Amino acid sequence: MEFDRMMEVLRRLSLEAGDKIMEIYGEDDFDVRAKSDDSPVTAADEAADAIISAGLAAAFPEATVVTEEQADSHDLESASFFIVDPLDGTKEFVKRRGDFTVNIAWVEEGVPLRGVVYAPARGRLFWTQADGTTVEEAAPFAKDAVGDLTRLSVSDPDNAALRVVASKSHRDEATDAYISKYATSDMKSAGSSLKFCLVATGEADLYPRLGRTMEWDTAAGDAVLRGAGGQVVRFDDHTPLQYGKPGYENPYFIAFAEGVTLQQA
Incomplete structure (x- = not known):
């Protein structure tokens, strides 16, 4: 291609x-x-x-x-x-x-x-x-x-003061509980795939998603973030999020700037 x-x-x-x-x-x-x-x-x-x-x-x-x-x-x-x-x-x-x-x-x-x-x-x-x-x-x-x-290039994150972005429409207690494992300095809410883009621009360091998403929700934002030096991994084992899965449904995932120390679930 x-x-x-x-x-x-x-x-x-x-x-x-x-x-x-x-x-x-x-x-x-x-x-x-x-x-x-x-x-x-x-x-x-x-x-x-x-x-x-x-x-x-x-x-x-x-x-x-x-x-x-x-x-x-x-x-x-x-x-x-x-x-x-x-x-x-x-x-x-x-x-x-x-x-x-x-x-x-x-x-x-x-x-x-x-x-x-x-x-x-x-x-x-x-x-x-x-x-x-x-x-x-x-x-x-x-x-x-x-x-x-x-x-675009992701931020050089400070793990003592991370900037987090989360869903505007799908925020829940499980997401808040996971975010609480990090030392944060700023919290943003955004809708749609803009959350990936905010990490790609360096406006945020971390975007966890503990909820149902489909691959069409995430693939373009994932590509944008990867091209800026970021990563998107599965929430459970921190392996790279893969596409083309049966039914095109995603597991929970974490999008982040290189240098963020990921916490376990």
């Missing part, structure tokens, strides 16, 4: 999907329905999915595409595949809190090698370059031209 071309396509599709999401976000009212797992879905999820799925099929017709909004794709198996969450953080979208993202990633042999995370309401765009390093692009964004880029 030619990564230069891939990232050009993924970046453009994320921006196109983001434009459509923001168009619907600006409406006075939009329908919110419940899926079979009781999670919410809106016209924005479906419209963004249509844009990204069509774009990937046109650019990479032989590639496998797994996407949250197409249940039939959840049975697909491939060593290499695109994985998409067209609107990660639908609850944030519905509550108009802004912390939602477009996530597109490329996975090979269990590893998310390339990805893009776009937070259209926040005006933040993160993506991995062809060489695998991660950048944040400055707004405004043009679909046919890349703007000013900042190469």
Whole structure:
């Protein structure tokens, strides 16, 4: 796979999907329905999915595409595949809190090698370059031209004063109990895959997730963080989080900057 071309396509599709999401976000009212797992879905999820799925099929017709909004794709198996969450953080979208993202990633042999995370309401765009390093692009964004880029690198963490980011919508007692094992100086809450990006930029050092997630929720953010020098590991044994698992469901995990001394569960 030619990564230069891939990232050009993924970046453009994320921006196109983001434009459509923001168009619907600006409406006075939009329908919110419940899926079979009781999670919410809106016209924005479906419209963004249509844009990204069509774009990937046109650019990479032989590639496998797994996407949250197409249940039939959840049975697909491939060593290499695109994985998409067209609107990660639908609850944030519905509550108009802004912390939602477009996530597109490329996975090979269990590893998310390339990805893009776009937070259209926040005006933040993160993506991995062809060489695998991660950048944040400055707004405004043009679909046919890349703007000013900042190469991202995780923090040099102080284990006596760690900065932690946790879920805005899924915070629970188990997460708080685990965080309490660390010496912390700052605590942030954020929605969607932005939490990975905050670790990638050095704005946070540690993001533990003790709750159900799917691979489309995490793959793009994982790629962004890895490209900035961070890691994502399983909560139970601290081995690298793998992708392409049956059903695409994740175990609990920890995302962190290199240098954080991980505590046991």
